[in-house]
Amino acid sequence: QRFFAWCQNCLSLRSIQLGNIPLISDDEAKLLSAAGGEIIYSDPKSPASRVTERLNKFGDTTLSDTILGVAFNYACEGFFQVNIPVYEKALSDMKAWINCNEKLSTLDLYSGVGTIGLTIGGDDVTLVEINEHAVAEMQRNITKLNRPNAKAILAPSEKSLEYITGKQIVIVDPPRAGLHADVTNRLLETEPPRIIYLSCNPVTQARDVSLLQEKYEIVHHQGYNFFPRTPHIEHLVVLDRNI
Incomplete structure (x- = not known):
C-alpha cells in the first residue's frame, strides 16, 4: 500500500524521484511531459490484462499509427493490430474484393477504431463497434479524414442487425469467439x-x-503470419452468395 501511495504522488510533469534520489534525468522528464503515460496496477490473479487501479497519468495517452497511408488515433488500452506491415498486406488483399463492387456500400462489423472500413471500405461505409472508447476514437478519425458518408455505430454487432440489409458488402473481423449466432x-x-x-x-x-455455406461459396482464402514464432495466425475468407 505504501508503494502504491508513492506511485500516486511521486509522478509529476517535471520529475520522478524516490525521496531525494532522482530516478530519471531532467531531459527524460521533458520527454515524458511531451508524450504521455500511465502508472497502472493490474491484479496478478486476473486471467487477463485488466486495469485494477490507475495510480497516475501524465500527458496525452492517445497513440497513433498509419495504415495504408491513413493516420489513425487509438486509446492506449484499445485494440490495434501490432504487425502493421502484414496487416497492410491483408487489407490490400481484402480491398481487391471490394473494388470489384464499387457501386455497393460497405458494412464493417466489429470495426474497432475503423482501420478496415476507413482504409478500404469506400466512401459509403457503416462501422459497428461495441467499445465506446474505440467508437469515440473512430468518430474523431472520421472527422479528421473528412469522411461525411462514414457512420460510426456504438453497439454490439448482434444488436445492430438492421444494418445488415443484403445490399452491401459485409466485412467482419470478430474476436476469437467468432460471429454471434x-x-x-x-x-x-x-x-x-x-x-x-x-x-x-x-x-x-x-x-x-460452414454455416454460411448454406447460401455462400468460398471464392478466396489466405493465411497471414501476424505473430511470427507463435501458433497464432490470421485467416481471410471471402464468400460470395450462391447464384
Whole structure:
C-alpha cells in the first residue's frame, strides 16, 4: 500500500524521484511531459490484462499509427493490430474484393477504431463497434479524414442487425469467439452479395463458414503470419452468395 501511495504522488510533469534520489534525468522528464503515460496496477490473479487501479497519468495517452497511408488515433488500452506491415498486406488483399463492387456500400462489423472500413471500405461505409472508447476514437478519425458518408455505430454487432440489409458488402473481423449466432442468421436471411471475413481464430471461423455455406461459396482464402514464432495466425475468407 505504501508503494502504491508513492506511485500516486511521486509522478509529476517535471520529475520522478524516490525521496531525494532522482530516478530519471531532467531531459527524460521533458520527454515524458511531451508524450504521455500511465502508472497502472493490474491484479496478478486476473486471467487477463485488466486495469485494477490507475495510480497516475501524465500527458496525452492517445497513440497513433498509419495504415495504408491513413493516420489513425487509438486509446492506449484499445485494440490495434501490432504487425502493421502484414496487416497492410491483408487489407490490400481484402480491398481487391471490394473494388470489384464499387457501386455497393460497405458494412464493417466489429470495426474497432475503423482501420478496415476507413482504409478500404469506400466512401459509403457503416462501422459497428461495441467499445465506446474505440467508437469515440473512430468518430474523431472520421472527422479528421473528412469522411461525411462514414457512420460510426456504438453497439454490439448482434444488436445492430438492421444494418445488415443484403445490399452491401459485409466485412467482419470478430474476436476469437467468432460471429454471434444472430449475426450469422441475419447474414443468411438477408444474403448480402459478398462477405469478407478476417479472423484471429480459424477454428471458430471454420464453424461460421460452414454455416454460411448454406447460401455462400468460398471464392478466396489466405493465411497471414501476424505473430511470427507463435501458433497464432490470421485467416481471410471471402464468400460470395450462391447464384
